[in-house]
Amino acid sequence: MVVMENVRKVYESSNTVALENVSFTINDGEFVFLVGPSGSGKTTLMKLITGEVRPTAGTVIVNDFNMGAIKRRKLPKMRRTLGVVFQDYRLIENMNVYDNVAFAMRVVGAPNSEIRKRVPYMLELVGLEGREKRMPTELSGGEQQRVAIARALVNSPRMIVADEPTGNLDPVRSLELMLLLEKINEMGTTVVVVTHEKELVNAFSKRVIKIDSGKMIGDGMDGYYE
Amino acid sequence: MSRYGYLIREGFRSITTHGFMSFASVTIIMACLIIMGSVSLLSLNIDALIKDLEDQNEIVVFVDESLNDEESARELQKNIEAIENISSAEFVSRDEAMDNFMSKYDEELMEGIDETVFRHRYIVHLTDIALMSQTKMELESLRGVAKVNAHLDYAQSFVTIRNVVSIVSLVLIVILVFVSFFIMSNTIKLATFGRREEIAIMKMVGAANGFIRLPFVVEGLVLGILGGGLAFLAEWGLYNLVTGRIVGSVTGALLNVVPFKSVALHVFIIYMAVGVLVGAFGGVNAIKNYLKV
Ligand SMILES: Nc1ncnc2c1ncn2[C@@H]1O[C@H](COP(=O)(O)OP(=O)(O)OP(=O)(O)O)[C@@H](O)[C@H]1O
Numbered sequence: 001m002v003v004m005e006n007v008r009k010v011y012e013s014s015n016t017v018a019l020e021n022v023s024f025t026i027n028d029g030e031f032v033f034l035v036g037p038s039g040s041g042k043t044t045l046m047k048l049i050t051g052e053v054r055p056t057a058g059t060v061i062v063n064d065f066n067m068g069a070i071k072r073r074k075l076p077k078m079r080r081t082l083g084v085v086f087q088d089y090r091l092i093e094n095m096n097v098y099d100n101v102a103f104a105m106r107v108v109g110a111p112n113s114e115i116r117k118r119v120p121y122m123l124e125l126v127g128l129e130g131r132e133k134r135m136p137t138e139l140s141g142g143e144q145q146r147v148a149i150a151r152a153l154v155n156s157p158r159m160i161v162a163d164e165p166t167g168n169l170d171p172v173r174s175l176e177l178m179l180l181l182e183k184i185n186e187m188g189t190t191v192v193v194v195t196h197e198k199e200l201v202n203a204f205s206k207r208v209i210k211i212d213s214g215k216m217i218g219d220g221m222d223g224y225y226e
Numbered sequence: 227m228s229r230y231g232y233l234i235r236e237g238f239r240s241i242t243t244h245g246f247m248s249f250a251s252v253t254i255i256m257a258c259l260i261i262m263g264s265v266s267l268l269s270l271n272i273d274a275l276i277k278d279l280e281d282q283n284e285i286v287v288f289v290d291e292s293l294n295d296e297e298s299a300r301e302l303q304k305n306i307e308a309i310e311n312i313s314s315a316e317f318v319s320r321d322e323a324m325d326n327f328m329s330k331y332d333e334e335l336m337e338g339i340d341e342t343v344f345r346h347r348y349i350v351h352l353t354d355i356a357l358m359s360q361t362k363m364e365l366e367s368l369r370g371v372a373k374v375n376a377h378l379d380y381a382q383s384f385v386t387i388r389n390v391v392s393i394v395s396l397v398l399i400v401i402l403v404f405v406s407f408f409i410m411s412n413t414i415k416l417a418t419f420g421r422r423e424e425i426a427i428m429k430m431v432g433a434a435n436g437f438i439r440l441p442f443v444v445e446g447l448v449l450g451i452l453g454g455g456l457a458f459l460a461e462w463g464l465y466n467l468v469t470g471r472i473v474g475s476v477t478g479a480l481l482n483v484v485p486f487k488s489v490a491l492h493v494f495i496i497y498m499a500v501g502v503l504v505g506a507f508g509g510v511n512a513i514k515n516y517l518k519v
Pocket residue numbers: 011012013014016017018036037038039040041042043044045196
């Protein structure tokens with residue numbers, strides 16, 4: 001669940017107003033596309049959700065945590081309710097597929113017995129069974145991104161946020177990945193996907209939040225058209 | 227334990243990955259500890275030397291002729307002992323003084339010397355020879371005291387050396403601990419830089435800060451303990467080598483050197499403690515910036 005109310009974000013260092021008066025609510029179980037041209041503030045919105053940056057003004061609530069006032073030592077607890085996916089996958093190069101996913105469980109202190117059950121299940125869910133021993137460099141981009149999705153999901157977060165997850169993939173792989181995210185959403189996880197690929201957005205009939213130059217210019221089920 | 231196993235192993239692995247920097251920081255910690263330890267041991271030896279001097283270096287207080295008979299000369303004892311810095315005062319009568327003197331020299335030489343040439347006297351030891359000149363004056367001001375013999379300059383120069391060595395070693399210790407910490411912290415920063423992706427991922431999935439710190443603190447501890455342990459062994463060897471030379475030399479034969487065994491446990495504990503603290507805080511400091519957001 002995300003609640004934004006009159007959110008404003010100014011980057012002091014570059015003197016940029018990245019977001020201005022942004023308000024919307026994403027309820028549990030929703031699938032939402034967040035779209036807009038380059039530099040419009042999409043990544044900034046994502047960072048507000050993950051707690052990487054704090055709002056200059058307004059209210060940001062994510063999974064019941066007030067992100068404007070959250071204490072630093074509470075951030076780990078908050079982040080365990082989120083799964084994050086990036087355009088560049090961010091896998092650990094010297095770990096194989098299995099360990100990359102298991103790593104996310106290890107570092108939050110999951111017991112080994114649970115890791116051994118959960119990781120194979122996740123890899124099967126994203127269609128990577130049999131690839132456990134491969135290193136990231138031995139996988140295609142689409143496969144690497146699916147490892148990243150398995151990792152984001154492995155700790156059963158309430159919500160997945162993905163910033164341009166298909167940015168480095170060809171159209172067919174992109175569509176496959178989006179179908180995977182849709183399947184995950186149908187299993188109960190809230191999904192927020194940032195993208196600027198119109199065709200991809202329009203291939204699905206989902207809620208689309210549009211921003212441009214830091215302002216919301218649309219929120220509805222009517223696809224992504226200018 | 228198993229879930230920490232990975233992170234602890236990572237801490238060890240990082241040491242070999244950044245072999246040169248690890249080697250450098252262990253060496254720096256070693257060097258710092260050895261310098262620290264050597265000046266401390268030097269000042270310990272000077273202290274022991276001063277203690278020796280205090281034991282050996284007696285002040286002779288001569289009783290004047292107004293207290294001619296032994297009875298009244300003995301009366302002075304309590305007045306002397308009332309002075310604060312006096313640790314002991316032993317009365318030596320005129321007769322005893324003469325006997326002592328005679329036994330050291332040839333009888334013939336002494337012929338014709340009358341015992342009245344000698345005065346009653348007190349052999350006085352001090353608690354702190356740094357205050358010798360003041361105590362000497364107090365003794366001189368006592369009624370019935372004719373003269374006070376004390377080796378002032380001798381004592382004073384040793385006390386000055388002790389004070390200088392103490393101050394220098396204190397300043398050195400502060401500087402060197404700081405240098406060790408700085409080098410340690412920067413060595414581990416290399417490790418954090420090499421693993422920044424991993425750190426970012428750990429944070430994104432909600433790993434606790436203590437957990438993220440763990441491998442770097444482990445790395446610091448291992449380097450610190452290694453540095454402390456090696457410095458201890460090196461100090462041991464170095465100390466025995468140097469003191470062996472001194473004791474072996476002609477002038478040094480008179481000196482009493484503090485044996486390493488008597489301070490080994492202290493040196494070991496202090497070295498390990500400094501190694502552990504510098505390592506742990508170096509690790510925590512290295513990762514500090516990553517844990518801000
Ligand atoms: N860390 C930062 N410091 C200063 N300015 C920033 C920072 N991050 C982003 N900005 C500025 O804020 C604005 C919004 O950036 P943001 O990254 O949110 O855009 P975006 O919609 O994600 O763009 P893209 O589609 O290219 O990824 C831009 O003008 C950018 O230059």
